[in-house]
Amino acid sequence: MTLVDGAIVVLRVVVPALILPALVIPLVWVERRVAAFIQDRPGPNRVGPFGLLQSPADIIKLFTKEDVVPAATDKFLFLLAPSLAVFAALSTFAVVPYGPTIRVAGKVIPMVGADVSVGLLYVFAITSLSVYAIVLAGWSSNDKFSLLGGIRSSAQIISYELAMTTAAAGVVLAAGSFRLTDIVAMQEGTFRLLPVVPRWNFFPQVIGFIVFFVSAFAETNRLPFDLPEAEAELVAGYHTEYSAMRFGSYFLAEYINVIVASAMTATLYFGGWSLPGFHPEGWLGGLLGLLIFAAKTAFFVLVFIWVRWTLPRFRYDQLMRLGWKTLLPLSLANLLWVALLAIWRTSR
Amino acid sequence: MTTPPLWLIPAIPLVGFALNGLLGTKLGKSFVSAVGVGAAGLTTVVAYARLIPFVGGNHQPVVEPVASWIALAGLSIDISFRLDPLSALMLSFVTFVAFLIHVYSIGYMHHEATNAGYARFFAYLNLFLFAMLTLVLAESFLLMFVGWEGVGLCSYLLIGYYFEADYAAAAGRKAFVVNRIGDFGFLLGMFGLFAAFGSLNYSEVFWKAAQDPARFAPALGAICLCLFVGAMGKSAQVPLYVWLPDAMAGPTPVSALIHAATMVTAGVYMVARCNVLFRLAPEVMVFVAAIGCFTALFAGIIAVAQNDLKKVLAYSTISQLGYMFLACGVGAFGVGMFHVMTHACFKACLFLGAGSVMHAMSGDLDVRHMGGLRGKLRITYATFLVATLAIAGIPPLAGFFSKDAILSAAFDAPGAGKVLWAVGLATAGLTAFYMFRVVSLTFFGRFRGTAEQAHHIHESPSSMTVPLIVLAFLSIGVGFVGLPPVFGARADLIGPFLAPIFAPIAGHEGAREALPHATEWLLMAVSVAVAASGLMLAWQWYVKQEGRPAERLAAAMPGVYALVAEKFRVDEDYDFLFVRPFNRLSHFLWKVVDVLIIDGILNASAFLVELSGDFLRFVQTGNVRNYALTFFLGLIALLLFVAGAM
Amino acid sequence: MERLIFDAAALVAIVFAGLMVAGRDPIKSVLALAVSFFALAVTYVLLLAPFIAALQIIVYAGAILVLFLFLIMLLNVGPERPDGVRRPVQTFLGSLSVVVFAGLLLGMLRASGARLPGQPEAVAADALPDPKALGRLLFSDYLLHFEAVSVLLLAALVGAFVLARRENAQ
Amino acid sequence: MIGPIPLSHVLLASGALFAIGVAGALLRRNAIQIFLSIELMMNAANLALIGYGAALGTQQGQIIVFFVIAIAAAEASVGLAIFVAIFRHTETIDVNKINLLKW
Structure with missing residues (x-):
């Protein structure tokens, strides 16, 4: 392993890990502007041009505020929980292919952190760990609101993970692999019967997509599924007792999760970095692929924001009913449908 | 016209049974009557459609297989039916008499309160007919046994028809139990037959036996004895006769059909059917003759002192059955069967007449309460009188010919034949006496019942009187098919007809010398004289002197009279000899063997379990960790064991 | 390198398993076990079973243990407190059997490992099943x-x- | 050897984990901790299975582990439901106090 190779690996893995948190800063600004647009008001427009510097200012504020650790908390877990949240959010991205595999100067460089054979399972594994961050925060705060938030969160995430995984199983079945690069690869080109339509999983598996996307909202605790932090009932839910940058960590994790969820949606159902007729060559191709991927992801991020400021919050029982009685059966139906498709395809 | 298959004959009443048994309760009395009588009538028509060509044509036996029943290595039994002269004879009167009795039953059972009871009666009657026809037409012992058990079952069911009454239920049970003893004998006989011949089909068994008498003769003694025990049970011979008088608890048509005309003759039929076997076992033949003779006399004596009309008829039936066995025992199987046929006619007529009387007397059957009924019940009186004369053996009625044939056959028999004849003759006199005693008490003199009964007396409806008339004519006429040889060589129709069945076994016995005509005339005269004097005596005692001589006689010998009136206390003796010891044994088995020993062992083991449980339950601490610890200790032991093996 | 990682992960798993058993607070026990399972997942990856490793985390750490946490919070189970009941026999026998059992098990596993037939060739990392x-x-x-x-x-x-x-x- | 990892290390780790599980199951009073110990024992067995499977070059070990995990999920759901039911009646999950099922 030469130094160059080592550098490439570092680039592949570390750069996304650094860029992701950095992306949060503009994302917060975007969210606030979109929210303001939806609510017919200006939004942040004082700090810098169009209020662009509002987010960096907020970051500085969060870093510099006093970090209060309440007396009755379980210190260790209280401090551990936020970092767990960020850790989980960041590591998910490691297996997401953000661009094509390119050849530059004789080197094969896959534009993905780690192309493992169980990529999708890895994503779910890490996602399922993120619940600890919330549950532990809720419990260690020794605060009834936090605790309730934590309990809600654990139940909610377990419930929706089921539907989400089952929906994603449809994609796995279609691709015949857990490897995310394989999943992207099988979505290249167009349908044979309908040559103008891209071969995205979205088209045959629209039900699976809906289930997956709705579950993604629940997994990221975004409205309309933000019951763990429902401010009207639970003050601020599991992070009521957190302040300064520890609170900021949750903030950060949430936005990273939004980006990752959008990226996953784009990867699983919209062909990732690929487009019909796009055959990447060299570093320019890689860059183009990256841009396509970023565009698709950005679109879903915008949908996340749009939905947040449009829909009201569910009641807890509605949330459970939706998850178990609507999404889960739908995802099973989708799986059955995909299985039938697969049988049809292989029998042809 | 194609001839109907034989299996149709028993099948029709079976269908009738199914219809009435399943639907009769719902569909009402007219439906039940139509189905029940219709089935009997139809089967009679079908039977005669087979019989007339058979009797008219050659008399070759016909065997019609229906289905394979049991097919095993070394054992193959078909369901197949057989029509030969013997079964033809039985078939001719069984179907016809049964049909008449079905018709009679419509009137007799008319007052039955519920549809269910009415339907049950006709269903049983049809079932009986099915079983009886199966018995008669069967080609193998096993199928005959099916019919044999079937008629037993129906007999039990019909005796216990009024099962709400204890006496009827008890009578049914008694009939069943006593018949079981006989059936046991029959079963043993069948086992013996199968062991000896390897088959249960008539044709095969009889053919083998006739081919090689010397080989089978030794075994046949025991086999025939067993079979005869079966016949004793079914045909109510001493000592298994005790059920028949009690069987009068059933409705009167049942008594007429089952317990006089058909079922009880099954034993005679069976013995006649097995004549080849019996003739190869002469010692058993002697036994048969002795039992028959003794039964005839014994039952006749009892009948003299009975006051219940149906009981008298019942003992008379037993006595007549004894005659039949007497005939079989002396080798005159054909004559026995002839008597079976004539007896069926006049005894059915007598029973139905008794039923008619009972109808008129509001259910009372005690002859002491009757008297002078001839004015009110003209048809019943006339037919009853005809049947009485027939059974008494007054020429030229049916009973005369058959009874005379039996007596002459006995007289002709070697060995103790003369003794048998003498006893038979005495019985004939007794028969005439007790039958006319009953007639006198019932129809002559003055009425001795209550005013209410007197007011109620009326003749029965035509559905009852028409069968009576038909049977009375049969009682007169049926004897002419078996005229004795003195009227010419071709006067006897029935003997030659049955002769192939009773063909002599080659090299075993020679044809017997016929009696000289003079002797025969003499025998006839003697028997008619005896019968007539019996009649006259009864007339003298019970009509002229209104029963006073009988009372004087009874008063003169109170012990003897009581003994006879109480039927020689046979039931009591059986009770003492068998029933009570058996009950005591059962009680012992129950109280000592079952309760003390068997239950004791069980209870002791249960107690031990409980005791160990009482101690072991302390192991169950309810503490999961204790259990887990125990579990792991066991696991360690297991690991040590495995480690040792490694 | 892999060997070192394996040993480290196994050590983490064992240590946190010990913490799980020793801890008084059920929440801490669950968390310790979660760490232990996570470390086990790492060993599974090294033992060429990445699928099982992912399953281990999703099902065990992500679902079962979260269920435990949920239950503990729902029932509000506090730390174990001494109940004043001494069960010396149970404790003694339990401890003894644990020691004996551990000794036996380790010995037997060792023996069984040694008895395995010839080891297959080392599998290259990119040939993960x-x-x-x-x-x-x-x-x-x-x-x-x-x-x-x-x-x-x-x-x-x-x-x-x-x-x-x-x-x-x- | 599985790759560079000696099987003995795997088995040693598995045995140690199992023994720890046994100790927890036998010595703890808290039902939840006992339950966790049982889960730990299952995982110890899983580790050994995967180790053996890898050493023998088959996938059988992983298959069995797959089933063990599925069964563990079933066991956990029923077991925890039982805890809930017990807790509702007795307000405790200390196994020393849950001893109604005895003589």
């Missing part, structure tokens, strides 16, 4: 087992629902 192959095996040779387990899961689902339902709730 495909989850596809596992899936094929699962849905062919082990189909019956698979179906049986699915029925078991359904039964467990129904059973858990019935058990945990409030009796007066309709």
